Amino acid sequence: MQHKIRIAAAGNTLAPALGILQKLGYAVTRDRTAEQQYQAENDTCIFVADDPLTLLGLVKIYEERGADWQPSDEEVQRLLLLDECEE
Structure with missing residues (x-):
């Protein structure tokens, strides 16, 4: 039986995510003000997240x-409904 690959959101997934964003053509920056959010931007879009x-x-x-x-x-x-099932 083949094992399923399991990837969890953790610190070791941040660098690969950054690399993929850059490969997709996004300029990624970090706002070092109080919120310290990351921003990915290309010619048509801006995305903001933690x-x-x-x-x-x-x-x-x-x-x-x-x-x-x-x-x-x-x-x-x-x-x-999914959230209710977890309670």
Whole structure:
């Protein structure tokens, strides 16, 4: 039986996420003011998040859904149901 690869969001995923963002053509900077947020920017978009891994997630959402990235009511409901199952 083949083992599944398991990757968890942790410190060792931040550098690969940064490398992927740069490979995709994003300039990544860090705002060193009070919020210390990271920013990924290209010619058409700016993404802001607390870390490179979350930035990569935002970029992927945009790649998949474009400017119409907002969740549908059904998606929000599925999220809420998932959260209820964990309680």
